[in-house]
Amino acid sequence: MLDISNIEFFEKVETPFWFYDxxxxxxxxxxxxxxxxxxxxxxxxxxxxxxxxxxxxxxxxxxxxxxxxxxxxxxxxxxxxxxxxxxxxxxxxxxxxxxxxxxxxxxxxxxxxxxxxxxxxxxxxxxxxxxxxxxxxxxxxxxxxxxxxxxxxxxxxxxxxxxxxxxxxxxxxxxxxxxxxxxxxxxxxxxxxxxxxxxxxxxxxxxxxxxxxxxxxxxxxxxxxxxxxxxxxxxxxxxxxxxxxxxxxxxxxxxxxxxxxxxxxxxGRSIVAQCGTLVSRVLYVKVGETKNFLILDAGMNDLVRPALYGAYHKIENLSSRLRPNLPQSQIYDVVGPVCESSDVWGAGRFLPLSVRGDLMAIRSAGAYGQSMSSRYNLRDLAPAVYSDDMHGARLRTEYFQE
Ligand SMILES: Cc1ncc(COP(=O)(O)O)c(C=O)c1O
Structure with a gap:
């Protein structure tokens, strides 16, 4: 479980990144x-x-x-x-x-x-x-x-x-x-x-x-x-x-x-899966004809398991934990930015009301995650941040708050 002090720190960090507990x-x-x-x-x-x-x-x-x-x-x-x-x-x-x-x-x-x-x-x-x-x-x-x-x-x-x-x-x-x-x-x-x-x-x-x-x-x-x-x-x-x-x-x-x-x-998996989380941000909330999409800044090039195997990963809105007075929830299709229809983190996920900039955790991502990532779409490889040495995290510089 990621604690609140981690989340407060993550708010300042450039996403996506791999967080290892x-x-x-x-x-x-x-x-x-x-x-x-x-x-x-x-x-x-x-x-x-x-x-x-x-x-x-x-x-x-x-x-x-x-x-x-x-x-x-x-x-x-x-x-x-x-x-x-x-x-x-x-x-x-x-x-x-x-x-x-x-x-x-x-x-x-x-x-x-x-x-x-x-x-x-x-x-x-x-x-x-x-x-x-x-x-x-x-x-x-x-x-x-x-x-x-x-x-x-x-x-x-x-x-x-x-x-x-x-x-x-x-x-x-x-x-x-x-x-x-x-x-x-x-x-x-x-x-x-x-x-x-x-x-x-x-x-x-x-x-x-x-x-x-x-x-x-x-x-x-x-x-x-x-x-x-x-x-x-x-x-x-x-x-x-x-x-x-x-x-x-x-x-x-x-x-x-x-x-x-x-x-x-x-x-392999049983040693590292649970200690790894892919931390991402909501770039856009798109209200579609029949569904709402959360478009994240992490994609299938970072973690290919959902696209490759239809694998399930638990998704959490971390920022919502810093605003506990907003209890509303919504059903979202949570997707990545890659130009493939299979770049979906989870369809029909029930999540707290989410807005642009929210930090999202894709859990249990330590195994066959970073090791299988690619630069498809010429995207950058996400860096690793370790719980016992967070100084190396790249801080966020450019963002536009709505
Ligand atoms: C020969 C061999 N040993 C061990 C492993 C690790 O398996 P797991 O990650 O399920 O523990 C694999 C995974 O493909 C394998 O091919």
């Missing part, structure tokens, strides 16, 4: 660290969710590893304090240059997603004379019951290797002299809310797949279940920290681990 980030990561210790789980933060330097520096200082999906993420993670042996590298389309660079960096493991990729990693490792540690990403054929764009573990998806290729996979691994097989990797999707059921099902599949590989003479040292824990977008203040207990407890309880086998999770 560092206290909430800290309490979230502390929770993760304590559960990781209790259940003996190794956690790698999924850098793609938010790669802001301050956030990564904090996460690495807490001992979490990094799950990266590009060569640039690997080098950025190194710059932000993650040791090479705490970095894993996933993704279906690693280029030869990215693979070679990661080999030279000495990362903990490649999470390889296809037979051809394994072949290329082996060839590049041989050419460079550097052994490659490889964990194989498996597509377990489990539906995570989440949005189809963030479902990754069914046979329809491009991710991982599915069971029809397992025997060719072990034949290939036996021939790859420069690869050390380290384990198996899974990630069935993101924003999973039915945590206990979905992960129980995943763990059942994982147990039998691990058994199969071990039966083929491939000891599985590490079992990595990826990320996926959902957050409460409807009620960010009610449940600011995601249900890590259920997630960690379920996987630790259901995975049959033999001695020495390590268990890994890769949360």
């Amino acid at each position: 560092m206290d909430l980030l800290r309490s979230t990561v502390e929770k993760v660290v304590s559960l990781a210790g209790r259940y003996g789980i190794d956690v790698h933060y999924a850098v793609k969710a938010n790669e802001e330097k301050r956030i990564l520096e904090y996460v690495s200082s807490m001992g979490l590893g990094a799950d990266c999906v590009s060569g640039n993420e690997v080098s950025h993670a190194r710059d932000c304090g993650f040791p090479a042996d705490r970095i894993v590298f996933a993704g279906v389309g690693k280029s030869d240059r990215e693979i070679a660079e990661a080999l030279r960096t000495g990362i903990a493991a490649f999470n390889c997603e296809s037979l051809q990729e394994i072949y290329i990693v082996n060839a590049l490792a041989a050419r460079l004379g550097i052994r490659a540690r490889v964990s194989v990403r498996i597509n377990p054929g489990v539906d995570a019951h989440t949005h189809r764009y963030i479902t990754t573990g069914t046979y329809e998806n491009k991710f991982g290797i599915s069971d029809h290729e397992f025997s060719r996979l072990v034949t290939l691994l036996r021939r790859c002299d420069w690869i050390d097989f380290t384990g198996l990797h899974f990630h069935v999707g993101s924003q999973i809310t039915d945590v206990e059921n979905v992960f129980s099902l995943v763990c059942e599949r994982v147990n039998s797949i691990v058994e199969w590989f071990e039966g083929q003479g491939f000891p599985v040292e590490s079992i990595n279940l990826g990320g996926g824990l959902g957050v409460d977008y409807e009620n960010p203040d009610g449940r600011p920290v995601a249900d890590f207990e259920t997630w960690f407890g379920t996987v630790a309880g259901k995975i049959r681990r033999r001695n020495g086998q390590t268990l890994h999770l890769e949360p």
Whole structure:
């Protein structure tokens, strides 16, 4: 929850900007660290969710590893304090240059997603004379019951290797002299809310797949279940920290681990979503034929999730909290300034009567927000402002009060 003193300060700041509540980030990561210790789980933060330097520096200082999906993420993670042996590298389309660079960096493991990729990693490792540690990403054929764009573990998806290729996979691994097989990797999707059921099902599949590989003479040292824990977008203040207990407890309880086998999770969204807010202003109130529009100065180039997935984000009028004597509300379509009809923050939202200049908060925007933003329409990238260091905020200079 943003407090009144924050809002009074925001009134002076140039919008849009990303506001990060560092206290909430800290309490979230502390929770993760304590559960990781209790259940003996190794956690790698999924850098793609938010790669802001301050956030990564904090996460690495807490001992979490990094799950990266590009060569640039690997080098950025190194710059932000993650040791090479705490970095894993996933993704279906690693280029030869990215693979070679990661080999030279000495990362903990490649999470390889296809037979051809394994072949290329082996060839590049041989050419460079550097052994490659490889964990194989498996597509377990489990539906995570989440949005189809963030479902990754069914046979329809491009991710991982599915069971029809397992025997060719072990034949290939036996021939790859420069690869050390380290384990198996899974990630069935993101924003999973039915945590206990979905992960129980995943763990059942994982147990039998691990058994199969071990039966083929491939000891599985590490079992990595990826990320996926959902957050409460409807009620960010009610449940600011995601249900890590259920997630960690379920996987630790259901995975049959033999001695020495390590268990890994890769949360992204659940670490950073709730600590981030996109703060924007109402530029114009437009009274339409059938509806009223609030046109904000933040758009889909800043936060693409509503336009891309039809994702819901709670919207609040922050300025209305400074004028509590005006209780009227209105229904608005809240939209952005980008020249696309999908640039809509929320249709039919019930909000306090809003006027030009009002500060609007788009909540739960810390994950897949700033990291997915673009300069579409040649708009500026919104800067970040941190709750524990607001001096860097750019102050508003030009505005016309109606
Ligand atoms: C391989 C892998 N691990 C972890 C994550 C992080 O998932 P989430 O943000 O849902 O925790 C992703 C997200 O796409 C992923 O692809």
